[in-house]
Amino acid sequence: MITNAIGRAVPEQIEGYGRVKPFAGAFNTPPDMKRAAPAVKMRRPGESKLHGSLEEVFRAIPVKDGMTVSFHHHFRNGDYVLNMVLDTAARLGIKDLTVAMTALFPVHKPLLDHIKNGVVTDITTNYMSGPVADAVTRGILKRPVIMRTHGGRHRAIECGELKIDVAFIAAPACDDYGNLNGVMGPAACGSLSYAMADAEYADHVVVLTDFLCDYPLSPVSISQTRVDYVVKVDAIGDPKGIVSGTIRSIKDPVQLRIAQMAANVIKASGLIREGLSFQTGAGGATLATAQYLSKMIEEAGVTASFSVGGTTSFIVNMLNRGLLRKILDVQDFEREPIESIGSNPNHLEVSVDEYANPFNSGCIVNRLDTVILGATEIDMDFNVNVTTGSSGLIMGGSGGHSDSAAGAKLTIIVANLLRGRLSTVVDKTLTVTTPGESVDVLVTERGIAVNPLRKDLLEKMKAAGLPVKEIGELKAEAEKLAGVPGKIKTGDRAVAAIEYRDGTIIDVVRQVLD
């Protein structure tokens, strides 16, 4: 064990992963390698890419024991492709696969059977929730799951650390030569960001579609030049799981209170000005913050330059009303943004490389003024856990959390101080996902806390009359109401390693024993 820069004990070596570089600070481990590259390919005129079945493609590649197969999660809990591919692998008797899926959801429960029968032995992902996450935390895999950030996954692929043998890309629309997009067809999902690195760097690229179009398809998100196989299947995803319908506006008065305060923090920091850039999420208080922020932008008579990240209809509405100049989109949650990205030239699909990769010549999050993020736990050093829940089970992961936090000038965490009886503010988070050095302000229903590293902000918040408290005071307030919580007991074995965006290990998740 070695202790990293935020005081977490991490192993020196992880089986199947290699030597651990301990986290040394958000920007203290610069790259020292060349970009990795897959083999150069050729196609002769007249050759067809279209195949009748997945099995045919498996044999043509051929897919072998021990390979790494990759997937993307734009269909979220409506995804059919991962289960379909692994069922095929199981039928063909393939073993020891590593699944590199950008995020795993409850719909991927059949993966557990493929782990039990040896088809899958390793997982790497940026987020997981549901039965697979539970089983992983209880120790179903021999080796730890490697959990990355969205930007960090791209980096790992580009630096040759995550080598993908076969990428399976779910394409809402595709022609027979592999040009594809996410905006057409019954399973339209909008942006296809998360699949782009896989298409660029995998040895073999397989596209599954249920909406085969005439050649040449337009618009094109991923081009024929990177696609080797196209398979038509009955359905690649359940539209109901892809599009959450219209995300309902937040009614919970406590969350609204938090959101309003978060917007006031942005205002107090002086960022409501011409050209403001921001990122907000789709859930709870972060979504509501966007609504208050939008009102402030309108009242100030300024225009925001861009919004980045997952996109909601609310953000599209800001674009359409002229409050926002561009949307830089990696993922869409509703029908409106899917339609907008397909039709509005100011609504742009960007790759994860452009969005959040820390090791290129500059990614979009570096240009963010402010990002509003959530937290399951936050500690006295402002370290944030969005990976494990109150029982120690994995129920999330960074996704873009650490990336945007590192990039933005003002990173705001919005969270209920008390969720039920549990305090969000704790002495030490069970797991660290995002380091405290990239978190600036915590906003709760019982006041806000400013990271002591940001004395400049503290002055501004006080000057604006916001209810500023020490983070320790918030913890004490929570404990006064709820009592001091007992510690949850975990085993010693690491079931997941949390890789920071730069490829260092920031923490590990320990096994939950029942």
Place this chain on the structure above:
Amino acid sequence: MSSLKPSQAGTLESNDIVITVGLGSKGEGIVIEMQSTVFAQYGEQIRKVIEDTVKGQGIADIYIKAVDRGALDCTVRARTLTALSRAGVEIKEGQVWS
């Protein structure tokens, strides 16, 4: 306390707790069966609050089932008192709140 009748109080909403009072056998003491969404963090505390509340009413033998959804101590106490009162205990308020 042979005059107690089975009773219940509380709901399964977040921050609440359902307390069910059953008949305890003489000499078996205070038996508490418990489930909680925050068992790891607050299981012992919830048990203690229920036990203290029951003892505060001078009850020695009772069976209580608690299904907790993250209730604060004051809620655990209030629901226990309600269930006891509905079971037929005449509540002595003075010994209840410290």
Place this chain on the structure above:
Amino acid sequence: MELRRTLMFVPGNSPAMLQNAGVLGADSIVFDLEDAVAPREKDAARFLVGGALRTVDYGSCEKIVRINPIDVSAEKDIAAIVPCRPDALLVPKVNCAEDIHQVVKWIEASEAPGQKEVKIVALIETPLGISNCYSIAKAHPRIVAMALGAEDYTAYLGTQRSDGPEIYMARTMIVNAAAAAGIQSVDTPFTDVLDDEGLVKDIAFAKKLGFKGKIVINPRHVDAVHQGFSPSAAEIEWAHRVVAVIKLAEDQGTGAISLDGKMIDKPIVERAERLLQLAKVLGLEGGQS
């Protein structure tokens, strides 16, 4: 000065809402034992509200409990709640001064020696209560405010709530009686949660009539009500000018004083001073203070 711009209702049998009631910004929280609690849960709500009052820190919020009507279970509610030290009781369906006398007797029977006196807010929601509202307002020094409950009132009248004419008289009667008795008047809640524009209009109208605050049944209305019942920048400026003009007149020993062509007399000076005091409490001063 006690601020009662918002009296925010919280259902008495909901632990989650009792836990968070203090963070929603209201001046006063009203823990409701009456309409928000089902008849067979009244006992549970009494224990729950009592426990919350004794253990949860509600900061600077005033803690008010709405008990059940006098002819229902007010006595039981008072006996259970008063020892838990609420700041005030909201007494529903007050019809006459005798109702208040009865409630005061029950409160006195339950108050511990040395306990901070439990105040009364009278909720007027019957035609008889409206007819008697001045005598109710004057019934006892414990009464600090009088509020209108228009839903029940219009039902008793045999009409329906509309855009306001049916409760106009009740509103002005209450404002007048409260002003005459030197207590605060609190307006009936705005009940349409989807009509933000209507809310703002309703608040502005209530303020114009002379109400000092409003009952709030949706926490999302708190900010709008506070905004409506707080002095505007123009009002504060006007008040500063009134005070300045008076001071000048006093210094020079002038008799009749006017500002912008209007006579400034004692009630106007008092209103200006009250306004400035309120602005000071709310941290809204500025200008020449």
